[in-house]
Amino acid sequence: MNTNPTKEEIDFVRGALNQYNCERVGEDGHTPLNLTEHDEEGNLIAGLLGGTYWGWMYVDILWVHEKHRGRGIGSGLLREAEEEALRRGCHHVHLDTMSWQAPEFYQKHGYEVIGILPDIPKGNQKYLLMKAL
Numbered sequence: 001m002n003t004n005p006t007k008e009e010i011d012f013v014r015g016a017l018n019q020y021n022c023e024r025v026g027e028d029g030h031t032p033l034n035l036t037e038h039d040e041e042g043n044l045i046a047g048l049l050g051g052t053y054w055g056w057m058y059v060d061i062l063w064v065h066e067k068h069r070g071r072g073i074g075s076g077l078l079r080e081a082e083e084e085a086l087r088r089g090c091h092h093v094h095l096d097t098m099s100w101q102a103p104e105f106y107q108k109h110g111y112e113v114i115g116i117l118p119d120i121p122k123g124n125q126k127y128l129l130m131k132a133l
Contacts, residue, residue, distance in 0.1 A: 028053040057085035059095035
């Protein structure tokens with residue numbers, strides 16, 4: 001077993017799985033959905049990184065600089081991303097967040113916890129959430 005595959009091997013495995021998926025359910029239509037927010041001086045203070053595929057939006061990262069939290073910036077980015085997802089024909093959103101990050105933030109925005117992974121890392125939890133658009 002090779003524990004340090006080359007980029008070519010990794011790309012091959014990804015391509016093989018993508019081909020398998022496409023043969024079963026068609027192209028996923030993955031399109032990045034990335035948003036950023038800057039302050040008055042042009043400094044990057046927040047961002048949402050994710051995408052859309054198979055009628056779903058996913059949020060990979062939603063980050064707001066600590067100094068700017070509690071001002072509605074994260075809510076605005078999430079709302080804007082959901083609106084764009086609707087324009088793209090999405091019907092749901094999914095994401096995960098850690099217990100020390102923002103599960104309550106997402107629940108406040110209508111997200112439902114659909115799964116919890118315990119002890120990741122030990123003594124903490126990873127929450128899986130979704131929302132119908």
